[in-house]
Amino acid sequence: MYLWLFRQLPGPLWLKILLSLAILAGVLVVLDQFLFPWLADVTHLTDATVGQN
Template sequence: MIRWLLSRIPAPTWIKVLLCLVVIAAVVLVCFQWVFPWAQDEFHLIDTTVGE
C-alpha cells in the first residue's frame, strides 16, 4: 500500500516520506483510540482464568 501511495503522489521524495509517516501515525492512533478498546470489550481480553 505504501508503494502504491508513493508512486501516485507527484511530489519530492521527502514529502512522500513525510506523508507516509503521517498515514502510518494516523492508523496507529485509530487503532489505539477505537479498535483496541472495542476489541477488549467485545472479546473480554482482560478476563483471566489462571487460579480459578
C-alpha cells in the same frame, strides 16, 4: 500495494516520506483510540479466570 500508495503521493521524495509517516501515525492513533478498546471489550481477553473459584 505500498509502492502504489507511495507513487500516488504528491511531491518530491522527502515530502512523500513525510506524508507516509503522517498517514502511518494517523492510522496508529485510530487503532489505539477506537479499534483496540472495542476489540478488548468484545473479546474479553483481559478477564482473568485462572485461580478464581
